[in-house]
Amino acid sequence: MVQKFGGSSLRDADRISHVADRIARERATGVDLVVVVSAMGDTTDQLLDLAARITRDPDPRELDLLLSTGEHISGTLVAMALHARGVPAISLTGAQAGIRTDSAHGRARIANVDPSRIRGELDAGKTVIVAGFQGSTADDHLGADITTLGRGGSDTTTVALAARLEADRCEIYTDVEGIFTADPRLVREARLLPVIGYEEMLELAQQGAQVMQTRAVELGWVNGVEIAVRSSFSEHPGTVIKEDPFVEQRNKVRGLAHDRKVAKVTLVAVPDRPGVAHAVFAPLAEAGINVDMIVQNVSHAGTTDLSFTIPEADLAKAKRLLEPVVRGLGAKDLTTDAAVAKISIVGAGIQNAPGYAARMFGALAAAGVNIEMISTSEIRITCIISRDDLERAAVALHRAFELERPEAIVEHPARPVARRRAAGSRAS
Amino acid sequence: MVQKFGGSSLRDADRISHVADRIARERATGVDLVVVVSAMGDTTDQLLDLAARITRDPDPRELDLLLSTGEHISGTLVAMALHARGVPAISLTGAQAGIRTDSAHGRARIANVDPSRIRGELDAGKTVIVAGFQGSTADDHLGADITTLGRGGSDTTTVALAARLEADRCEIYTDVEGIFTADPRLVREARLLPVIGYEEMLELAQQGAQVMQTRAVELGWVNGVEIAVRSSFSEHPGTVIKEDPFVEQRNKVRGLAHDRKVAKVTLVAVPDRPGVAHAVFAPLAEAGINVDMIVQNVSHAGTTDLSFTIPEADLAKAKRLLEPVVRGLGAKDLTTDAAVAKISIVGAGIQNAPGYAARMFGALAAAGVNIEMISTSEIRITCIISRDDLERAAVALHRAFELERPEAIVEHPARPVARRRAAGSRAS
Numbered sequence: 001m002v003q004k005f006g007g008s009s010l011r012d013a014d015r016i017s018h019v020a021d022r023i024a025r026e027r028a029t030g031v032d033l034v035v036v037v038s039a040m041g042d043t044t045d046q047l048l049d050l051a052a053r054i055t056r057d058p059d060p061r062e063l064d065l066l067l068s069t070g071e072h073i074s075g076t077l078v079a080m081a082l083h084a085r086g087v088p089a090i091s092l093t094g095a096q097a098g099i100r101t102d103s104a105h106g107r108a109r110i111a112n113v114d115p116s117r118i119r120g121e122l123d124a125g126k127t128v129i130v131a132g133f134q135g136s137t138a139d140d141h142l143g144a145d146i147t148t149l150g151r152g153g154s155d156t157t158t159v160a161l162a163a164r165l166e167a168d169r170c171e172i173y174t175d176v177e178g179i180f181t182a183d184p185r186l187v188r189e190a191r192l193l194p195v196i197g198y199e200e201m202l203e204l205a206q207q208g209a210q211v212m213q214t215r216a217v218e219l220g221w222v223n224g225v226e227i228a229v230r231s232s233f234s235e236h237p238g239t240v241i242k243e244d245p246f247v248e249q250r251n252k253v254r255g256l257a258h259d260r261k262v263a264k265v266t267l268v269a270v271p272d273r274p275g276v277a278h279a280v281f282a283p284l285a286e287a288g289i290n291v292d293m294i295v296q297n298v299s300h301a302g303t304t305d306l307s308f309t310i311p312e313a314d315l316a317k318a319k320r321l322l323e324p325v326v327r328g329l330g331a332k333d334l335t336t337d338a339a340v341a342k343i344s345i346v347g348a349g350i351q352n353a354p355g356y357a358a359r360m361f362g363a364l365a366a367a368g369v370n371i372e373m374i375s376t377s378e379i380r381i382t383c384i385i386s387r388d389d390l391e392r393a394a395v396a397l398h399r400a401f402e403l404e405r406p407e408a409i410v411e412h413p414a415r416p417v418a419r420r421r422a423a424g425s426r427a428s
Numbered sequence: 429m430v431q432k433f434g435g436s437s438l439r440d441a442d443r444i445s446h447v448a449d450r451i452a453r454e455r456a457t458g459v460d461l462v463v464v465v466s467a468m469g470d471t472t473d474q475l476l477d478l479a480a481r482i483t484r485d486p487d488p489r490e491l492d493l494l495l496s497t498g499e500h501i502s503g504t505l506v507a508m509a510l511h512a513r514g515v516p517a518i519s520l521t522g523a524q525a526g527i528r529t530d531s532a533h534g535r536a537r538i539a540n541v542d543p544s545r546i547r548g549e550l551d552a553g554k555t556v557i558v559a560g561f562q563g564s565t566a567d568d569h570l571g572a573d574i575t576t577l578g579r580g581g582s583d584t585t586t587v588a589l590a591a592r593l594e595a596d597r598c599e600i601y602t603d604v605e606g607i608f609t610a611d612p613r614l615v616r617e618a619r620l621l622p623v624i625g626y627e628e629m630l631e632l633a634q635q636g637a638q639v640m641q642t643r644a645v646e647l648g649w650v651n652g653v654e655i656a657v658r659s660s661f662s663e664h665p666g667t668v669i670k671e672d673p674f675v676e677q678r679n680k681v682r683g684l685a686h687d688r689k690v691a692k693v694t695l696v697a698v699p700d701r702p703g704v705a706h707a708v709f710a711p712l713a714e715a716g717i718n719v720d721m722i723v724q725n726v727s728h729a730g731t732t733d734l735s736f737t738i739p740e741a742d743l744a745k746a747k748r749l750l751e752p753v754v755r756g757l758g759a760k761d762l763t764t765d766a767a768v769a770k771i772s773i774v775g776a777g778i779q780n781a782p783g784y785a786a787r788m789f790g791a792l793a794a795a796g797v798n799i800e801m802i803s804t805s806e807i808r809i810t811c812i813i814s815r816d817d818l819e820r821a822a823v824a825l826h827r828a829f830e831l832e833r834p835e836a837i838v839e840h841p842a843r844p845v846a847r848r849r850a851a852g853s854r855a856s
Binding site for chain 1: 441444445475478479481482483484485486487489490491493494496497500501503504505507508509511512518519521523524526542544545564567568569570571572573574
């Protein structure tokens with residue numbers, strides 16, 4: 001079994017002791033355990049702050065070596081806490097755990113996992129603690145550099161190890177009980193989902209649900225690794241992310257996702273000719289600004305309005321970049337709205353069942369919420385609305401799709417779902 | 429050239445910037461630079477404290493991995509600060525720098541230095557920052573563990589690299605200006621020594637001078653590496669530790685060393701028979717208590733008094749260990765004095781010049797200082813005195829041996845001293 005404990009579960013010595021108790025109990029059942037750890041609490045932010053006091057533009061290679069220390073520290077402390085409980089344990093750096101990556105510092109991709117050392121330590125009866133979020137470019141110290149995997153890196157480490165070790169289970173311990181039908185802070189009736197499909201989880205995560213990073217979910221999907229998301233502060237089994245054979249029989253909408261930190265940009269009366277989209281979006285892409293929804297209206301008298309959404313944090317930079325573009329294109333105006341929000345319904349059943357969009361728009365209209373933009377995927381419908389309307393919209397949609405009602409389908413744990421193994425799934 | 433900056437020189441972002449300025453100036457002269465760093469300020473103590481909150485008895489392997497992060501952090505920050513000044517630089521872990529050690533965690537000995545990566549980075553025009561105090565047991569991540577070198581480890585790293593790279597110079601930057609004839613906090617007239625011999629430096633360090641650890645000095649001696657001890661806060665050239673060909677022509681006494689934290693233990697009226705010393709010192713050695721001076725008086729009526737000194741911090745433990753021994757031996761009593769101090773005169777000339785002991789005892793008597801114990805080596809005379817008398821004794825001895833007077837000998841920098849290279853000096 002591979003478990004992962006996030007930074008909030010390891011914030012101080014007390015929480016580390018609590019995690020060690022938990023690991024010791026699990027280990028006492030006789031199961032081989034690999035435990036991936038994140039850095040303690042806000043260690044990573046503190047290290048970034050240290051670097052920021054030295055330079056505004058830290059070298060990515062040096063930054064990776066700096067940040068990797070956060071997980072070394074938490075890993076050694078968890079190992080020590082296990083020793084104090086009489087549990088044989090060893091902590092390994094990402095490099096020692098055999099995590100080999102490309103050399104894209106700060107956002108490295110895992111190229112291979114060499115599980116030989118982990119297997120050796122497990123065979124010696126040890127619980128293996130692995131520093132998450134990191135790897136190295138080669139086996140040899142003299143030729144290798146330390147890399148980090150970017151946002152959600154520890155989850156990615158966890159799922160990659162579970163895949164490579166062909167672990168029975170993979171558990172992500174965090175500070176929430178699992179995946180809910182909506183953010184419980186927004187919708188009081190929100191219900192914990194016992195099961196969710198990979199694709200649904202991906203859409204929820206992409207649309208703003210912050211529990212799991214999309215990358216680890218994708219890796220789990222490709223390798224057929226079932227991922228349990230659980231709270232390190234309770235015994236609740238949480239949510240299992242897996243291929244869901246009952247998807248047809250369930251409520252077609254599995255959950256709501258929202259993102260409060262969205263800004264809308266509109267180029268008014270842009271001449272409707274080829275090359276316009278490239279002129280607008282190329283400079284944003286170069287600047288690393290992630291453009292999400294794009295809507296272009298029907299052309300009137302040779303001009304069109306082009307609207308899109310970006311993270312609110314990037315709005316000022318985007319305006320600076322786009323003002324010369326707007327002048328160059330001869331558009332009439334550039335308007336922005338920093339106070340919008342995004343709300344989505346997600347469910348694998350949506351694609352085969354008509355009428356969901358109409359039901360969503362109707363529910364929002366009945367709640368007095370104006371829809372500013374719409375986009376859809378096969379299993380998702382997303383609306384941009386005023387940020388002030390977000391809570392009202394979420395409650396209305398949760399009720400309209402009866403998300404508070406428990407699942408009708410009973411799981412059959414005795415009949416496990418066949419794992420889908422993609423070609424090359426051993427090398428994650 | 430190999431330089432080392434200690435923790436107090438790297439305490440915060442400002443000091444790191446100051447160090448980076450210094451390195452950048454040195455690099456601008458065109459010299460190839462390897463810079464060894466310690467952990468920032470009291471980082472190592474903070475990490476030890478974290479471990480202490482988890483367990484009273486941390487595993488040495490885990491502790492080494494934990495502590496090694498301190499130098500990774502300072503190394504990356506120095507590299508970033510150099511980048512911000514336009515100086516190409518890269519920070520290496522001890523493992524990446526090719527420092528190979530045995531597996532004695534917490535006090536590892538350097539077995540070999542593979543300088544290939546450092547040489548490659550230097551050839552690529554980079555200033556190489558090396559995390560001091562640490563190494564690894566092998567080249568390969570999967571088979572290797574991180575080790576630390578124990579007290580003074582960064583100095584040891586520095587001298588070992590200077591030897592292996594056959595560096596022209598080796599500079600230890602610290603928070604004092606160099607080696608003084610006595611601790612300036614104790615003796616106002618104390619004078620900075622421009623040069624001191626390896627053997628004299630070793631005796632001073634062993635007798636309490638805290639600027640350099642003995643291990644690095646020994647390594648420099650064996651490999652003929654000249655070590656400059658300088659302040660990172662001034663331009664003063666500091667003290668050079670090297671073979672000193674002018675030793676015969678100098679003041680015979682080079683300096684005073686003192687140690688304030690000493691305790692004296694006396695076994696009163698011990699039966700004078702074989703095996704007594706073993707019975708007393710074996711349990712202390714097993715407990716890791718470092719016994720320094722030992723004095724045994726002439727036997728009277730079949731019994732003798734046995735006195736010795738130990739670090740004050742170990743006194744309580746030593747008493748617990750010795751009480752049953754005293755009973756077993758049939759000694760009369762065990763007395764202790766926790767308030768003594770040690771003061772030594774050190775100088776390579778002492779061995780060939782009689783009368784120094786008499787002059788020392790005379791000076792102490794004239795100052796009204798009672799001598800409780802005496803021990804000598806070829807180049808040192810040490811007295812145990814009451815701790816209250818320490819300052820008075822130091823001032824009196826400094827004057828008696830005219831240590832405040834400048835050296836009469838002028839150095840000839842154009843005629844470098846031939847280096848003494850021991851067999852196998854390449855492998856430090």
